[in-house]
Amino acid sequence: xxxxxxxxxxxxxxxxxxxxxxxxxxxxxxxxxxxxxxxxxxxxxxxxxxxxxxxxxxxxxxxxxxxxxxxxxxxxxxxxxxxxxxxxxxxxxxxxxxxxxxxxxxxxxxxxxxxxxxxxxxxxxxxxxxxxxxxxxxxxxxxxxxxxxxxxxxxxxxxxxxxxxxxxxxxxxxxxxxxxxxxxxxxxxxxxxxxxxxxxxxxxxxxxxxxxxxxxxxxxxxxxxxxxxxxxxxxxxxxxxxxxxxxxxxxxxxxxxxxxxxxxxxxxxxxxxxxxxxx
Amino acid sequence: xxxxxxxxxxxxxxxxxxxxxxxxxxxxxxxxxxxxxxxxxxxxxxxxxxxxxxxxxxxxxxxxxxxxxxxxxxxxxxxxxxxxxxxxxxxxxxxxxxxxxxxxxxxxxxxxxxxxxxxxxxxxxxxxxxxxxxxxxxxxxxxxxxxxxxxxxxxxxxxxxxxxxxxxxxxxxxxxxxxxxxxxxxxxxxxxxxxxxxxxxxxxxxxxxxxxxxxxxxxxxxxxxxxxxxxxxxxxxxxxxxxxxxxxxxxxxxxxxxxxxxxxxxxxxxxxxxxxxxxxxxxxxxxxxxxxxxxxxxxxxx
Numbered sequence: 001x002x003x004x005x006x007x008x009x010x011x012x013x014x015x016x017x018x019x020x021x022x023x024x025x026x027x028x029x030x031x032x033x034x035x036x037x038x039x040x041x042x043x044x045x046x047x048x049x050x051x052x053x054x055x056x057x058x059x060x061x062x063x064x065x066x067x068x069x070x071x072x073x074x075x076x077x078x079x080x081x082x083x084x085x086x087x088x089x090x091x092x093x094x095x096x097x098x099x100x101x102x103x104x105x106x107x108x109x110x111x112x113x114x115x116x117x118x119x120x121x122x123x124x125x126x127x128x129x130x131x132x133x134x135x136x137x138x139x140x141x142x143x144x145x146x147x148x149x150x151x152x153x154x155x156x157x158x159x160x161x162x163x164x165x166x167x168x169x170x171x172x173x174x175x176x177x178x179x180x181x182x183x184x185x186x187x188x189x190x191x192x193x194x195x196x197x198x199x200x201x202x203x204x205x206x207x208x209x210x211x212x213x214x215x216x217x218x219x220x221x222x223x224x225x226x227x228x229x230x231x232x233x234x235x236x237x238x239x240x241x242x243x244x245x246x247x248x249x250x251x252x253x254x255x256x257x258x259x260x261x262x263x264x265x266x267x268x269x270x271x272x273x274x275x276x277x278x279x
Numbered sequence: 280x281x282x283x284x285x286x287x288x289x290x291x292x293x294x295x296x297x298x299x300x301x302x303x304x305x306x307x308x309x310x311x312x313x314x315x316x317x318x319x320x321x322x323x324x325x326x327x328x329x330x331x332x333x334x335x336x337x338x339x340x341x342x343x344x345x346x347x348x349x350x351x352x353x354x355x356x357x358x359x360x361x362x363x364x365x366x367x368x369x370x371x372x373x374x375x376x377x378x379x380x381x382x383x384x385x386x387x388x389x390x391x392x393x394x395x396x397x398x399x400x401x402x403x404x405x406x407x408x409x410x411x412x413x414x415x416x417x418x419x420x421x422x423x424x425x426x427x428x429x430x431x432x433x434x435x436x437x438x439x440x441x442x443x444x445x446x447x448x449x450x451x452x453x454x455x456x457x458x459x460x461x462x463x464x465x466x467x468x469x470x471x472x473x474x475x476x477x478x479x480x481x482x483x484x485x486x487x488x489x490x491x492x493x494x495x496x497x498x499x500x501x502x503x504x505x506x507x508x509x510x511x512x513x514x515x516x517x518x519x520x521x522x523x524x525x526x527x528x529x530x531x532x533x534x535x536x537x538x539x540x541x542x543x544x545x546x547x548x549x550x551x552x553x554x555x556x557x558x559x560x561x562x563x564x565x566x567x568x569x570x571x572x573x574x575x576x577x578x579x580x581x
Contacts, residue, residue: 010386017381021396024458028399030422031411045420089306096303100296108304115311117507118319119515119564121536122557125543125550126318126325129332146314149307179299208404210518211536215544226406230522233410243414250407261402265395273466 031254035059035247042243058248068249070221071228074140078224079206082144086202087195089149094157095187099169109158112151120211128215138218143209153198159274160194161187197271200264204257225253325554332548343555353556355530356538359445360514363534364567366449367456367513372505374457379464380494394465397458405455409522412451413438416523441531444524448532451519456512460505467501468494503575507568514564535560 029049034042035058037051062068097109127146136142164187172182188195210226217223223231229249233241261268326343328336347353378397382390400408415422416437424434437447471494479489495502517536520526526533526541535556543553 006386013381013384013387017378017387017393020378021393024396024400024454026422027408027411027415027454028403030415031408034411034414042414043417043420046425047420047422093304093307096300100300100303102297102300105300108308112307115315117511117564117568118315119511119557119560121515121539122322122554122561123315123318124539125553125557126321127314128544129325129550130318130321132332146310149310151307151311154304154307173296179295183303204402208406210404210406211540215540226404229404229410230406243410246410247414250404250410253407254403257402257404258399261399262395265398269394269398269462273463 028254028258031247032251035244035251037244039240039242039244042247058242058244059252061242061245062248062252066232066245067220067223067228068252071223071225072252074222075207075225078140078143079203081140082147082206083199083202085144085148086150086153087198090153090198091157091188091191091195092183093149093154094159094161095183097154098158098161099164099166099187112154116151124211124215131216137216138222139216140222142216143206143213143224147206150202153202156198156201156271156274157191157194160191164190193267194271196264196267200260200268201271203260207257229253322554322557325551326558328551330550332550336551339551343552344559346552347555347559352530352533353535353538356526356533356535359520359531359533360516360535362445363448363452363516364510364513367452367509368506370449371453371457372460372509374453375460375505376464376498376502378457379461379468380490382461382465383468394462398462399458400455401459405518406522408455409451409519412447412454412523416447416450438524439528441528444528444532448516448519448523451523452513452516455519456509460509463501463505464498467498471497499575503571506571506575510567510571511564514560514567 033049033051036054036056038055041052097105097112131137131142168186169182172186177185208226209224210230213224213227214230217227220228220231229246232246232249325336327338327340329339329343330336381387382394382397387393418424418434418436418439421437423437428434435443437443437450475493475497476489479493484492515536516534517540520532520534520537521540524532526537539553539556539560541547542549542556
């Protein structure tokens, strides 16, 4: 009896998990498949999963009639530079907090943690005023510099420092190594798995970032992908919204980040949950 | 007589170990002061003024805050945001917890594949995925109404009616975030020793009792952590309503962040008033995360 109850329970749990997984996958599937349908077919009732006839026109239109390739390049450039900067400043500060005993460490670290609850909305207006006074509107640097040393990244790196033996650093000191040299030549190579997680986290964040680039970037040729994609809706709304083209754009926007995630998910998830759970 | 010069270590060489960490952590504090703390103080100053960015600032005292109390659109945005935060905490988070418990159960197979699937929505751009949801939510031919139609439910105007627009946003939010939060619970669950459950089983406890007596109490720190990040995130919700409904119809899905953007940047350029909105948002986030920590007993000495 208990056994029958147990297997019935197992079936129900599996069924629910599979239904949930289907709901999770369906929008992705819909996005990709619909990008090969005509816009009329996308809104035909009843909806069908597969296109009647596969068309590639939306992808061609995206490249020929919009600045999409430009935006793609812009996003790639911004996300890459942002990621490199974040990796450097986060690991350096994480090393500082994790491997040194210094006056004020506790207080400074608490300030860092507390800074995470300040909502971006509070500073949005004054930051915008400041950036326009400095003539930094419409500049890629404005998208990168304020977020170069994120508290979360530093926290994550500090957590990883525990796995690096301090004796290793001390013996390097005896050999006459400089402190920055210890970071560069010993700590950084040992941090590789952690840096992998932070790379995915930062790249995703920068690639998908919307509000700040929406506020800062003014000329269409300098838009990042999400801002460009969002304006494509606005531009076409005078007539008919070209959903086929928008879905083709959504597919291409999602492609690199989903791939990056699938390749590095183990490291990424391990990095994210580090520190939320005390072992 | 030849002098043997022993090279004395330079001042930097003698002191670098003491000073290096300050250099290493300095970039964070410099950027924090320049881009967040400074602007934060400036926001406080701005919130007491009336300013459109061009003319001189006019000191108006607390009148921006007084205006907020009677601004019906703001009060609506406040209620909508309360809805988003409330449902994120009390609907989405429990779903995440159940998902994590299921993914952690010994009897469940294909755990890694399922975990990957459930996590994927959060890595995609909310703008890109909102476009897909615009299609799925379509009243006449959208997939959602088609499926509901098979169940005998009449087509719902998800995005164009005041009654349903918030639920449409919630649907997208749940789809994106449920799996992400589950990852934290899953990591927490994996630290609970199996022997605890085995001992309970010997004592004749059932699954339900084990969940409430073992799982929930051990997960407390993770529950708090997730509750705080969910609150902070949902209270600032911007992209989902902006993309799906642009806050409409008639502001029925407008969030505080959407309103701040509208008042400060996209329509009115009322910098002082928008800063006041930002401060109210900050105060609410601060108060409710403090309340969460208090109710979880973080400040109790034991």
